[in-house]
Amino acid sequence: MTAPRLTPAATTGLPGGTLRPDGTVLITGGTGALGAELARHVVTSHGVRHLLLTGRSGPKAPGADELRLALEELGAQVRIVACDVSDRAALAEVIDGCEPPLTAVVHAAGVLDDGVLPALTPERMAAVLRPKADAAWHLHELTRELDLSAFVLFSSVSGLLGRAGQGNYAAANTFLDALAHHRSRLGLPAVSLAWGPWESTRGMAGTRQVKTDGLRPLTVPQGLTLFDAALRSGEPVVAPVLLDRAALRSAGGHLPPLLRGLVRPTMPATEGARPDPEQPCQPGAWRKLLAEAPATQRDNVLVELMNADVAAVLGYPDAAALPAGKSFIELGFDSLMAVQIRNRLSTALRLGLPAAVVFEHPTAEDLAGHVLGLLQDELPAKTAEARQPSGQRPAQTLASLYRRVCETGRVVEAMHMLVTASWAVPTYDAADSRRHALPPTRRATGSGDGPVLVFFPGTNPPLAAPAGEFARFHACLQGELDVLEFPHPGIGAGETVPANLETLALTHAESVMKHVGKRPFFLVGASTGGAVAHAVTRQLEAMGAPPAGQVLLDTYVIDDGNSDKAWLLSLPAAIAPHQGGHEFTGNEDAGVAALGAYTRMFLGWTPKPVATPTLLVRATEPTPEMAANTTRDEWRTSWPLPHTQLDVPGNHFSLLQDHARTTATAVRGWMDRTI
Numbered sequence: 001m002t003a004p005r006l007t008p009a010a011t012t013g014l015p016g017g018t019l020r021p022d023g024t025v026l027i028t029g030g031t032g033a034l035g036a037e038l039a040r041h042v043v044t045s046h047g048v049r050h051l052l053l054t055g056r057s058g059p060k061a062p063g064a065d066e067l068r069l070a071l072e073e074l075g076a077q078v079r080i081v082a083c084d085v086s087d088r089a090a091l092a093e094v095i096d097g098c099e100p101p102l103t104a105v106v107h108a109a110g111v112l113d114d115g116v117l118p119a120l121t122p123e124r125m126a127a128v129l130r131p132k133a134d135a136a137w138h139l140h141e142l143t144r145e146l147d148l149s150a151f152v153l154f155s156s157v158s159g160l161l162g163r164a165g166q167g168n169y170a171a172a173n174t175f176l177d178a179l180a181h182h183r184s185r186l187g188l189p190a191v192s193l194a195w196g197p198w199e200s201t202r203g204m205a206g207t208r209q210v211k212t213d214g215l216r217p218l219t220v221p222q223g224l225t226l227f228d229a230a231l232r233s234g235e236p237v238v239a240p241v242l243l244d245r246a247a248l249r250s251a252g253g254h255l256p257p258l259l260r261g262l263v264r265p266t267m268p269a270t271e272g273a274r275p276d277p278e279q280p281c282q283p284g285a286w287r288k289l290l291a292e293a294p295a296t297q298r299d300n301v302l303v304e305l306m307n308a309d310v311a312a313v314l315g316y317p318d319a320a321a322l323p324a325g326k327s328f329i330e331l332g333f334d335s336l337m338a339v340q341i342r343n344r345l346s347t348a349l350r351l352g353l354p355a356a357v358v359f360e361h362p363t364a365e366d367l368a369g370h371v372l373g374l375l376q377d378e379l380p381a382k383t384a385e386a387r388q389p390s391g392q393r394p395a396q397t398l399a400s401l402y403r404r405v406c407e408t409g410r411v412v413e414a415m416h417m418l419v420t421a422s423w424a425v426p427t428y429d430a431a432d433s434r435r436h437a438l439p440p441t442r443r444a445t446g447s448g449d450g451p452v453l454v455f456f457p458g459t460n461p462p463l464a465a466p467a468g469e470f471a472r473f474h475a476c477l478q479g480e481l482d483v484l485e486f487p488h489p490g491i492g493a494g495e496t497v498p499a500n501l502e503t504l505a506l507t508h509a510e511s512v513m514k515h516v517g518k519r520p521f522f523l524v525g526a527s528t529g530g531a532v533a534h535a536v537t538r539q540l541e542a543m544g545a546p547p548a549g550q551v552l553l554d555t556y557v558i559d560d561g562n563s564d565k566a567w568l569l570s571l572p573a574a575i576a577p578h579q580g581g582h583e584f585t586g587n588e589d590a591g592v593a594a595l596g597a598y599t600r601m602f603l604g605w606t607p608k609p610v611a612t613p614t615l616l617v618r619a620t621e622p623t624p625e626m627a628a629n630t631t632r633d634e635w636r637t638s639w640p641l642p643h644t645q646l647d648v649p650g651n652h653f654s655l656l657q658d659h660a661r662t663t664a665t666a667v668r669g670w671m672d673r674t675i
Contacts, residue, residue, distance in 0.1 A: 006160070006239055018104075018149045018150060018231065019042055019048050019103075019149065019150055019231075020103045020104065021047040021048055022049075022103070023050065023100050023149075024051070024098040024099070024100055024101065024104075025051055025102075025103065025104045025106065026052045026054070026102055026104070026106070027039055027053050027054070027106045027108060028054050028055075028105075028106070028109035028135065028139075029054070029055060029108040029109030029110065030052075030053025030054055030055060030080070031053055031055040031061040031067060031080060032108065033198075034108055034198065034223075035108045035109075036067050037223075037224065038224070038227065039053060039078075040074070041224045042106075043071055043075070043076045044074060045228070048076065049075065050077050050100055051071060051078045052098060052102075053067075053078065053079070053080045053081070054080075054081050054082075054083040054085060054109070055080070055082065056083075056084055058080055058081050058082025058083070059080045059082070062431075064080050068080055081094055085107075085109050085131060085139070086130035086134045086138070088141075091135070091139070091142060092138075092142050095142050101146065101147075102143065102146055103146075103148060103150075104148060104151070104152075105139055105143060105148065105152065106150075106152040107152065107153050108154040109131050109135060110128075110131055110132045110154070110169075111128055111130075111132070112128070112166075113127050113128050113169075120167055121517060123519075124168060124514075124517065125168045127168075127517075128169055128171075128172050129168065129175075132169075132172035132173065132175070132176065133175040136153055136175065136176050137179065139151075140179060140182075144188060148188070148189055149189060150189055150191075151188065151190045152191055152192075152193065152230075153177075153179065153180055153192040154176075154193055155173040155174075155176040155177055155193055155195065157196045157215065158173060159171075159172075159173030159174040159176070160194050160239060160258055166332075173194065177192045177236075177237045179192070180192035180236040180237050181236045183236070184236040190236055191230055191231065191233065191237070191238065192236065192237045192238075193226075193227065193230050193238060193239075193240050194238070194239040194240070195223070195240055195241070196215045196216075196217075196239070196241030196242060198217055198218045198219075198223055199217040199218065215242065215243065215244060216242045216243070216244045217242070218240070218241075218242050222242060223240065227240065283347050283350060285348050286345075286348035286349050287348070287349050287351075287375070287378075289305070290302060290349075290372075290379055291380055295380070298372055299365075299372060302372060305348070306345070306367065306368060307322060309341060309344050309345075310328070310341065310364060313337050313341060314331060314332060314337070325436075325494045325496065327362040327363050327438060327493060328341075328358055328359070328362055329359070329362060329439050330439075333358065338356075342354075342357055342358060345371065349371065349375070351375065359441070359442075360468075361441075362441070362493060363493040363494070366493050398417075398421055398592055398593060399591070402414050402418060402592050415596070415599060417596075418592055418593065418596030418599065419596045419600045421593050422497075422594070422596030424593070425495075425497050425590075425593050425594060425597045427496060427497055428489075428496050428497075430499075430502065433498075433503055434507075434511075436489045436498075437489070437510060437514075438488075438489060438493055438494070438511070439511075439515070441468065441485045442483070442484055443470075443474035443477075443484070444474045444475070444478040444480075444481060444482065444483035445479070446479065446480050446481040446482045446483075447479075448482070450482075451519065451520040451522055451675055452481070452482045452484060452516050452520070452521040453482065453483045453524055454484055454486060454512055454521050454522065454523050454524065455474070455483055455484065455486065455524050455525075455526070456485075456488075456508070456523065456524070456525040456526070456530075456533050456536070457469060457470065457485060457487070457529050458527035458529045459488055459491060459529065459594075459598035459599070460491070460527075460528070461592060462487070462491070470526060470656055470660075472656070472657055472660040473656045473657075473660040473663060476661050477664055477668070481668070484515060484516070486511060488504070488594075488598065489504075489507060490594035490597065491591060491594045491598065495590050497594050497597045497598070498601070500601065501535055501601050501602070501605065502539075504535065504601065505535040505536050505538065505539035506539055508532065508536045508539075509536050509539040509540045509543060509545075513540070513545055520547075520548045521548065522547055522550065522671055522674075523537055523549075523550040523551070524550070524667065525550070525552055525555060526553045526656060527553065527554060527555060527556075527652065528556075528598070529553075529555075530551075530552030530553060530555025531557070531602055531605065531607070533550050533551075533552065534607050534610065534614075537550045537610050538608055538610050546610075546612050548612075548613075548674060548675050549612060549670070549674045549675070550610075550612050550613070550614050550615070551617060551670070551671075552616045552617065552639060553617045553655070553663070553667075554617060554618060554619045554652050554655060555637060556637050557607065557639070557640065558599075558602055558604075558605070606640070607639075609641055610641070614639070614644065615643065615644045615646060615667070615674075616644070616646070617647075617655070617663060617666065617667065618636060618637055618645060619636075619647075619651050619652050619655050620648065620650070621651040621654075622635045622651060623635075623652055626651075626652075644670065646666050648662055648663045
């Protein structure tokens with residue numbers, strides 16, 4: 001029985017591909033991070049004088065003008081063309097228009113859409129395979145009769161080693177490797193470069209790598225040197241990677257099989273060895289630790305314990321090595337890993353948990369909050385006070401101050417405090433929107449034939465409730481619609497919030513398009529989530545992918561006329577007594593600070609017109625605060641743009657709780673009539 005292994009490339013001096021200066025060199029993905037670096041390299045190091053760079057945005061891509069000017073200053077003639085290389089006809093037109101004729105191809109285009117295997121729908125598979133595999137085959141067929149000196153495919157080591165969450169991307173790159181072998185057997189030039197990670201933080205070059213791969217990121221000079229070496233190798237498939245040999249030697253049984261021929265692994269010493277993710281925890285051990293910890297510190301204690309387990313399952317040396325601010329899926333979790341973590345949690349806490357709990361609560365902080373909510377009545381409540389040193393002031397956190405000010409009835413002042421504090425919250429801009437988008441949680445499963453309901457919760461910190469804060473509403477749609485709940489960055493998870501409303505809308509719009517695919521969908525926003533839904537609708541319309549409709553569930557527009565009204569600002573204040581079982585933690589500090597940031601984001605906001613049909617669902621009863629502080633119907637919500645209005649039983653909160661069935665029926669009926 002034989003098994004494949006990677007071996008060091010031999011420097012045989014066999015002739016490989018070359019880049020001739022007399023013809024045109026085509027680089028697909030030429031305006032991307034690696035494509036731009038490669039374009040400069042082939043001009044300065046290979047003497048190429050005619051470049052054709054393609055990308056979906058073409059000359060409108062960020063930095064395209066600067067790149068073209070820089071290459072022209074180096075003496076090259078450059079064309080930057082917008083072209084979807086998975087479109088055979090469009091690609092043929094570009095190739096036929098080359099002057100001088102095409103003499104070399106570098107296929108560096110590609111798209112990432114990572115997800116666990118059950119989440120990789122045919123649409124998500126196709127979205128990754130088309131620009132990689134389909135485009136490579138089109139390039140092969142359209143150039144096989146041309147006098148090419150080089151045909152270079154940018155593949156990935158994920159196709160060789162496998163990567164959790166990258167089943168579609170690994171398949172696409174494996175096709176590229178196979179195509180290189182096929183062309184080689186036909187006597188045509190070909191080399192597929194199964195790249196390891198690069199240090200670049202942009203595009204696919206900046207994707208994460210799993211530490212147990214034993215690979216170190218390449219610098220740009222190292223990568224370009226390996227590109228040149230690969231052209232000279234004469235092999236159809238090479239893996240330009242930088243090995244961390246010390247990590248490979250210490251990996252033991254965790255070493256990927258393909259790498260086992262490169263080093264002789266050493267078994268780690270028993271004492272101090274990395275915890276084995278398969279080794280069971282002592283039953284109830286974590287529950288005992290939590291019971292002994294101060295109540296205000298239990299969240300942090302559980303997060304630390306869970307991060308250590310996550311690091312062990314993923315193969316990181318310790319919890320400190322985990323990338324900060326990443327969800328489980330972004331870290332590379334697949335369904336097997338999720339079950340491992342669930343099993344260890346269940347054992348260590350003596351607590352029954354569903355198999356999907358890891359994906360329903362996508363970060364360690366979110367999962368810890370959920371678990372502590374389940375254990376709330378089984379752990380001592382006053383440990384923190386009992387251990388408070390005599391004469392020492394208790395910690396004054398932002399969340400505890402917010403709660404106390406709300407308890408005095410000064411909800412306007414409490415919100416002003418959060419809005420002021422929110423200026424200290426770290427932000428991200430539109431360029432980083434995809435990196436900060438949080439994966440949705442599936443709240444209901446339909447037949448797969450109808451539209452998808454994209455649900456945006458309010459912009460308050462979520463309550464730690466099993467199946468989510470709006471479980472009763474979502475349960476009414478089970479079996480009828482696929483319901484995906486999209487958490488807000490900085491509130492649902494993470495510590496960074498969007499810099500402005502436009503960045504928030506772009507973050508959610510791109511994430512919705514990624515996870516919904518080509519199916520029709522409706523946006524539904526609860527309370528302040530309705531304002532988010534409208535902003536996302538406008539962004540989706542600008543991107544050419546509008547929803548079939550949007551539903552605003554008792555959504556208020558905060559303007560100069562009501563921004564100082566206690567009855568309105570009492571709505572987010574209502575969640576204060578429920579957080580953390582009346583105990584606040586640093587995690588809740590981040591949540592209420594983010595609430596201030598989102599409130600500031602929408603202050604003075606005026607919704608702009610959209611073409612998408614809009615339904616406003618209004619409560620017919622005031623909350624107690626509204627009844628005590630308003631006259632007549634002042635408390636009723638309204639919407640300044642064209643819309644359909646439906647009034648349902650209940651107040652702002654109970655319409656999605658006690659009256660969830662009636663509200664869900666009204667929403668579903670309007671959706672059916674609209675679509």
